Amino acid sequence: MEVCRTEHDLLGEREVPAGALYGIHTARAVENFPLSLRPVHPGLVRAYGAVKLAAARVNHELGRWDEGTFRAIEAACLEMMDGALERHILVDALQGGAGTSTNMNVNEVLANRALQLLGAAPGDYARIHPLEDINRHQSTNDTYPTALRVAAIFSLRRLQGEVIGLLGELQEKERQLAHVVKVGRTEMQDAVLTTLGRTMGAWAEAIGRDRWRIYKCEERLRIVNLGGTAIGTGIAAPREYIFRVVDRLREITGLGLARAENLIDGTQNADAYVEVSGILKAAATNLVKIASDLRLLSSGPEAGIGEIRLPARQAGSSLMPAKVNPVIPEAVTQAALRVAANDQALAQACGMGSLELNPFLPLVADCLLENLDLLARAARILGEHCIRGLEADEARCRRGVEASTAAWTALADALGYERAQALSRLAREEGKTVREAALAHGGLSEAEFEELIAPDSVTRLGSPPPEEPE
Numbered sequence: 001m002e003v004c005r006t007e008h009d010l011l012g013e014r015e016v017p018a019g020a021l022y023g024i025h026t027a028r029a030v031e032n033f034p035l036s037l038r039p040v041h042p043g044l045v046r047a048y049g050a051v052k053l054a055a056a057r058v059n060h061e062l063g064r065w066d067e068g069t070f071r072a073i074e075a076a077c078l079e080m081m082d083g084a085l086e087r088h089i090l091v092d093a094l095q096g097g098a099g100t101s102t103n104m105n106v107n108e109v110l111a112n113r114a115l116q117l118l119g120a121a122p123g124d125y126a127r128i129h130p131l132e133d134i135n136r137h138q139s140t141n142d143t144y145p146t147a148l149r150v151a152a153i154f155s156l157r158r159l160q161g162e163v164i165g166l167l168g169e170l171q172e173k174e175r176q177l178a179h180v181v182k183v184g185r186t187e188m189q190d191a192v193l194t195t196l197g198r199t200m201g202a203w204a205e206a207i208g209r210d211r212w213r214i215y216k217c218e219e220r221l222r223i224v225n226l227g228g229t230a231i232g233t234g235i236a237a238p239r240e241y242i243f244r245v246v247d248r249l250r251e252i253t254g255l256g257l258a259r260a261e262n263l264i265d266g267t268q269n270a271d272a273y274v275e276v277s278g279i280l281k282a283a284a285t286n287l288v289k290i291a292s293d294l295r296l297l298s299s300g301p302e303a304g305i306g307e308i309r310l311p312a313r314q315a316g317s318s319l320m321p322a323k324v325n326p327v328i329p330e331a332v333t334q335a336a337l338r339v340a341a342n343d344q345a346l347a348q349a350c351g352m353g354s355l356e357l358n359p360f361l362p363l364v365a366d367c368l369l370e371n372l373d374l375l376a377r378a379a380r381i382l383g384e385h386c387i388r389g390l391e392a393d394e395a396r397c398r399r400g401v402e403a404s405t406a407a408w409t410a411l412a413d414a415l416g417y418e419r420a421q422a423l424s425r426l427a428r429e430e431g432k433t434v435r436e437a438a439l440a441h442g443g444l445s446e447a448e449f450e451e452l453i454a455p456d457s458v459t460r461l462g463s464p465p466p467e468e469p470e
Contacts, residue, residue: 005123021088021122023108023130029101033092040102041369045089047150048106049080051143051226052134054249058241059136068118069128076113081252085109093366098359099144107134137237137245139229141267141357146226146249148365152276153221153255155372156214162376163211163283166383170204173197173387179455182307182397183404190406193458196308196392199297203290210283217276222256224249225266231356232264270350270358273368280371281343284336287378291329291336294386298326307397311389328386335378342367401453407434410452415442 004015007024016027056077060070079085088109091101107130112122114134120127128134178197183190226249227242229235234242246259260266300306316323346367349360358364401407405424411434412420419442427437438444444452451457 005121007123016123019122021085021109021112021116022090022105023112023123025101025104025130026090026108029091029095029105033095033101035092035094036366038093038366039086040089040091040093040105041151041365042083042086043151043155043369044102044147044365045086045106046081046083047147047154048102048143049077049082049085049110050150050249050252051147052106052110053077053081054226054245054252055136055138055143055241056134057248057252058244061244062238062241064136065133069114072114072117073110073128073133075117076110079113080106080110085113088113093362095362096359098140098357099361099365100140102362103135103140103143104130107131110134137229137241141230142225142228142232142263144361144365145267145270146224148361148368149221149224150249150253150255150257151365152368152372153218155369155376156217156221156276159372159376159379160211160214162379162383163207163214166379166387167204167207167211169383169387170200170207173390174200174204177392180392180394180397181401181453181455181458183400183406185406190404192406192409193401193453195455195459196397197455198459199293203286203293206286206289210286213279213282217279218256220272220276222258223260223266223272224257225260225263227259228263228267230267232260232262232267234263264356268353268356268358270353270361270364273364274347274350277343277346277368277371280368280375281340283375284339284343284371287332287336287375287382291333291382294329294390295326301393306393307400309391309393310386313385328381332378332382332386335374339371339374342371402433402435404434407453410458411438411442411444411449414444414448414452 003018005018006013006015008014009024009028011028014024014027016023053074056070056073059065064070065073076085089102089105091105095101111125111128111130111134114128115122115124118127125132174197176197177200178195180196181193182196182199184192184194224246225232227234227237227245229237242259246257250257294308294310297305297308298310301309310326310328312324313327314324316325316327346364349363349367350358352358352360408420408424415423415438423437423442424434426432426441427434430437432440435449438449439446
C-alpha cells in the first residue's frame with residue numbers, strides 16, 4: 001500500500017502520496033480538468049519559476065524567512081527555471097480558474113522541493129507553506145499573466161532566430177537562381193517572364209517583414225501586472241514589494257520588463273495577446289503562400305510544372321514506387337493552418353474576459369505558446385530541409401520560356417503589340433515555339449531574341465529609355 005500524507009484545503013481533507021512534490025490543490029485539479037491531456041507548456045513553467053524567484057527575493061529583502069529557508073526556496077525556484085521540476089507540474093493545460101491550478105501546482109512543488117533541500121519531508125507546511133510563503137503577496141491574477149508574458153518573449157526570440165535563418169536561406173537561393181529565366185504566372189496562366197531568383201526574393205521580402213513584426217511584438221508583452229495581486233489594486237501586498245518585484249524579475253530574466261502604469265487594466269484586459277497573435281497569423285499566412293508555391297512549382301515533376309526540384313526527404317507512397325511527395329511544404333502548411341485556428345480561439349478567449357479578470361488565460365497561453373513553437377519549427381524545417389537544397393530544372397525552365405505565350409510579352413516592345421499577337425496566333429497554327437516563330441517571321445535575329453529574354457531584360461524596372469539620335 002502506498003504511503004500517503006493528509007493535506008487540507010477549503011473543501012476538506014484528502015491524501016496525496018507522501019513523497020509527492022504536489023499537494024491537495026494539484027490533486028483536485030488533475031481530477032477536475034482531464035481536458036487536453038497535455039501538460040502546461042514547459043516555457044510557462046520555467047517562467048513561473050522566475051516570477052516566484054523575484055517575489056521570494058523581494059520578500060526576503062523585506063524580512064521574511066531566515067537565510068537558510070530563503071536559500072532553499074531560491075534554489076527550488078532556480079531548479080524550476082532550469083526545467084528540472086517540469087515533471088511535477090501535473091495540471092492540464094486547459095483549466096478553469098484563470099490559471100489558479102497552475103499557480104497552486106507551482107506553489108506546492110516549490111514549497112515541497114525547498115523542504116527537501118532543507119532535509120524535511122514534503123508536506124511539512126509549518127516550515128514552508130505553499131500559500132503563506134511561496135505565494136506571499138501574490139495572486140494567480142498577477143503571477144500567471146506575468147509568467148505568460150515572460151514565456152512568450154523568450155519564445156518570440158527563438159522564433160525570430162528561426163525566421164532569420166529562413167530569410168537567409170531564401171536570400172542565398174535568390175542569389176543562386178538569379179540567372180534562371182522562367183515563366184511568371186497570374187491567375188494560374190502564363191503571363192510574363194521573370195527569374196527564379198526574383199521568385200525567391202519576393203518570398204524573402206515577405207519573411208523579412210515577418211522578422212520585423214515579430215521583433216516588435218516584444219514591446220507589446222514587456223508590460224506586466226506583477227504586484228497588482230487580485231485585480232490590480234495591490235491588495236494584501238506592501239507598497240515596497242509592489243515597487244521592487246518587477247525590478248527583480250527584470251534582473252532575473254534579463255528582459256526589458258516594466259510594471260504596468262495601470263495595474264487594473266493590466267489585470268483585466270488581454271488585447272496585447274490578440275495583437276501579437278495577429279502578427280503570428282500573418283507569418284503563418286506567408287508560410288502557407290510560400291509552401292503552396294513550392295508545391296506548384298515542383299509539381300509533376302514530368303507531368304506538372306516541374307521548374308524546381310525539392311530535396312527528396314522520404315518515399316512518397318506505399319503503392320506508387322517512384323513517387324516522392326513535397327512533404328516539408330505540406331507539413332509547414334498544416335502547422336500554419338493550426339496557428340490560424342489557434343489565433344481564432346485566442347481572440348475569442350481574450351474578448352470573453354469579464355469585469356476585473358479574464359478567466360480564460362489558460363486557453364490564451366496554450367494557443368499563444370503553441371503558435372510560437374509551431375512557427376519556429378516550421379520556419380526551421382522549411383529553411384533547412386527544403387529551401388537550402390532546392391534546385392532549378394534549368395532546361396525545363398528554358399523550354400517553358402520558349403514555348404509559352406509569356407515570351408511574346410517580352411518581345412512586344414520590339415515587335416509591337418499587334419504584331420506580337422498575330423505572330424502568337426501563327427505560332428500556334430504552325431506548331432512553332434515562340435523562338436522559332438520570332439526568328440522566322442518576326443524579323444529578329446537569334447542574338448536579339450536572346451537579349452530580349454535575358455535575365456536582366458525580364459527583371460529590370462520598366463523599359464529602357466529610347467536612345468537619343470546622334
